[in-house]
Amino acid sequence: MKRTIAVVAAIAFCAVGPANADYSATGKGTWPKSWPKELEPLRKQSSTFEGPLHAHQHYAIPFSKTAGV
Numbered sequence: 001m002k003r004t005i006a007v008v009a010a011i012a013f014c015a016v017g018p019a020n021a022d023y024s025a026t027g028k029g030t031w032p033k034s035w036p037k038e039l040e041p042l043r044k045q046s047s048t049f050e051g052p053l054h055a056h057q058h059y060a061i062p063f064s065k066t067a068g069v
Helices: 002-016 037-042
Strands: 024-026 047-050 057-060
Antiparallel strands (some): 024 047
């Protein structure tokens, strides 16, 4: 009985709180135009992640081959 009450209380606690995303994602690279021109062809296949603070941006740039291999 105590376990049931604990589970119901945990579900109720989680259901009441608001859900906020820490990151937002963009389906293309939004890095500055001042970056090297060699990265420009990769802009469409890249992703930009912003968060958890607005000023922090992270760029995911996939490569098909490893350099030097």
